[in-house]
Amino acid sequence: MATMTAASPRSSQVQSPGILLPAYSLWLREIVRFYRQKARVAGVIASPLLFWIVLGSGFAHSFSSAGSGPTSGSYMGYFFPGAVAMIVLFTAIFSMMSLIQDRNEGFLLSVLAAPVSRSAIVLGKVLGGATLAAAQGVIFLVFGPLAGVPVSASGVALSVLVIAMISFELTAMGFAIAWPMDSTQAFHAIVNLLLIPLWLLSGSLFPLSGASGWLRLCMMLNPLTYGVEALRSSLYPGASTQFPLPVNLAVTAGFCLLTFAASWAIANRRTHRPAA
Amino acid sequence: MATLSERAAHLPAAAAIPPIELLQLSHNYGSRQALENLSLVVRPREIFGLLGPNGSGKTTVFRILSTLIVPTGGSALINGFDAARDPNRVRSQTGIVFQASNLDIKLTVTENLRHQGHLYGMSGAGLAARIHEVLDRLGLSDRAGDYVETLSGGMRRRVELAKGLIQSPSVLLLDEPSTGLDPGARRDLWQYLAMLRDREDVSILVTTHMMEEAERCDRLAILNEGKLVAIGSPWELKSAIGGDVVLFETDSEETAASLAARMAVRFSVEPAVLGKTVRLEREEGHRFVAGAVEAFPGEIDAVSVSKPSLEDVFIQRTGHRFWSEAKENELWQR
Structure with a gap:
């Protein structure tokens, strides 16, 4: 038995790991864990499709005049960007639930006790979740032509960008909500209370123009509204939206930064209380 | 403790600096006093035990040393660095084995260790060689590609130990390491700790509530209600x-x-x-x-x-x- 010290340097010589390597490792773990859980893969792809078809065709009859532009005359077409936002929301929620699981299973402890900056942890986890959410949102675009989405390179590129931004903001928001929590039940309560209404009032199901009073105000204050509007204009160029595309993109980008900063601040608190 | 930290930075040999030193360490959770003015020194290359019943404060000491909580009073130093003020320095020199499992069961043994290595800034061929070495030493080489969820409790504990050792720490902290181990696995663990002390010059701190485990330590501190009750070798005590x-x-x-x-x-x-x-x-x-x-x-x-x-x-x-x-x-x- 040779000694281990001979072959490997003592930790005092180990340099700071920086941000990229730990963030990459945490990101990779999210991806690997996802595709090893086949039920998760199936559930997240199938359920929005089901929602889109069932909800979309159900509402189509009662909402026959809800189409918001010449290229998205049917409700199925109107509902399509909302369905994409829903996929992204579901995946973001699921992946940030893993944060609570990591904490309860003790995995997070070993990350917190490693010489890793908190921004690397936030970045790795959020980018991991956002990658999964965005990938599924983009995969769902395949059904676009069925909903009357015109196919063009610029439209697809812009849609992918918007989906990535929505994925990032929702995942970062999920991170900030999940970090202080120790039970997935409590997280579910917040999901029902906050995240589902966030989606319902984002213009996904019914247009902002049709709402009035306090409902309209809620929708205007909802950051996801701007993401869904941006997605609608990139999928259907020329669709009528409440705000112009640059405004929608700017608000969405701003919210990405805000949610990331919130996550970073929450993860950076060091306390006198147990971390897990 | 600025003076101590500076001294540590300027003395590479660090001969005079103890691996672990607690100075008037106090901590309270709200109104409950968990630790009260605890001072002690762990010497280089010893297995030091913190013995006490549940609620005696030993887990609080462990959490403070592993930088997971900031003490409300006093300081805890590892190789002269303050765990509260210089957490990343302390983290990079300390290997930690938590009481509860902290492995990702959906990853393989090697993937878990690779991830841990990345967190300590290790990568590529150097990391691969180190993983191989640690797995070999712990008798896990033939399970390297197995998912952790397929391993027994004793095997998982060995993987956790491997995880704690991946960055070749000079100080190893273990919280109730025998929890859930059968007598054979427990004996193996202690033999391995003695080997680390003797051949790798690792200083080891173990918390335990088991007398037979405390008997195996070179020296131990007995804690009761957050206070030091006795300190010395089991024989002296x-x-x-x-x-x-x-x-x-x-x-x-x-x-x-x-x-x-x-x-x-x-x-x-x-x-x-x-x-x-x-x-x-x-x-x-x-x-x-x-x-x-x-x-x-x-x-x-x-x-x-x-x-x-x-x-x-x-x-x-x-x-x-x-x-x-x-x-x-x-x-x-x-």
Whole structure:
């Protein structure tokens, strides 16, 4: 038995790991864990499709005049960007639930006790979740032509960008909500209370123009509204939206930064209380 | 502790700096005082035990040293660096094995270790070689590609140890490392810790509530209600108790109390009452027993005479049993 010290340097010589390597490792773990859980893969792809078809065709009859532009005359077409936002929301929620699981299973402890900056942890986890959410949102675009989405390179590129931004903001928001929590039940309560209404009032199901009073105000204050509007204009160029595309993109980008900063601040608190 | 940190930075040999030093360490969770002015030094290349019942503060010490909580008073130093002020320096020199499993069961053994290495800035061929080396040393090489969820409890504990050692730390912290291990796996673990101490010059701190585990430490500190009760090698601590430990069991607490009072008068001893049991320390305990049983016929149900154990050290210093109210929690955990 040779000694281990001979072959490997003592930790005092180990340099700071920086941000990229730990963030990459945490990101990779999210991806690997996802595709090893086949039920998760199936559930997240199938359920929005089901929602889109069932909800979309159900509402189509009662909402026959809800189409918001010449290229998205049917409700199925109107509902399509909302369905994409829903996929992204579901995946973001699921992946940030893993944060609570990591904490309860003790995995997070070993990350917190490693010489890793908190921004690397936030970045790795959020980018991991956002990658999964965005990938599924983009995969769902395949059904676009069925909903009357015109196919063009610029439209697809812009849609992918918007989906990535929505994925990032929702995942970062999920991170900030999940970090202080120790039970997935409590997280579910917040999901029902906050995240589902966030989606319902984002213009996904019914247009902002049709709402009035306090409902309209809620929708205007909802950051996801701007993401869904941006997605609608990139999928259907020329669709009528409440705000112009640059405004929608700017608000969405701003919210990405805000949610990331919130996550970073929450993860950076060091306390006198147990971390897990 | 700026002066200490600076000294550590300028002295590469670090000969005079202890691997672990606690200075007046105090901590409270709200109004509950978990640690009170705890000071102690762990010497280089020793296995140091923190022995205490549940709630004695040993896990709080562990959390402070592993930088997961900031103490409310005093300081904890690892290789001269303050765990509260310089957490990343402390983290990079410390290997940690938590009480609860912290592996990702959906990843393989190697993937878990690779991830851990990345967190310490290791990568590529150097990391691969280190993973190979640690797995080999812990007898895990043939399980390297297995998912952690397929491993037994003892195997998982070994992977956790491998995880704690991946960055070749000079200080290793283990929280109740024998939890959930069968006797064979427990023996292997302690042999491995001794090997790390002897060949790798690792200084090791172990928290435990098990006497037999504490017996294996080079030195140990006994904690009770957040305070240091005794410190020394197991042998030193036990020899501080004079003679034998004699226990008289009676049928009720009242009988025990009155028996103790009368014994104190008759034999000029200082007995302690622990529930239904009267306990005292005495040279040549067997001779004393013969006299006592004759003097108080019918009041004593059972008698035992033994050499002092670490539990006796605890009882002598605190006046109560090691497992008072903690015992019930223990049963729930099993």
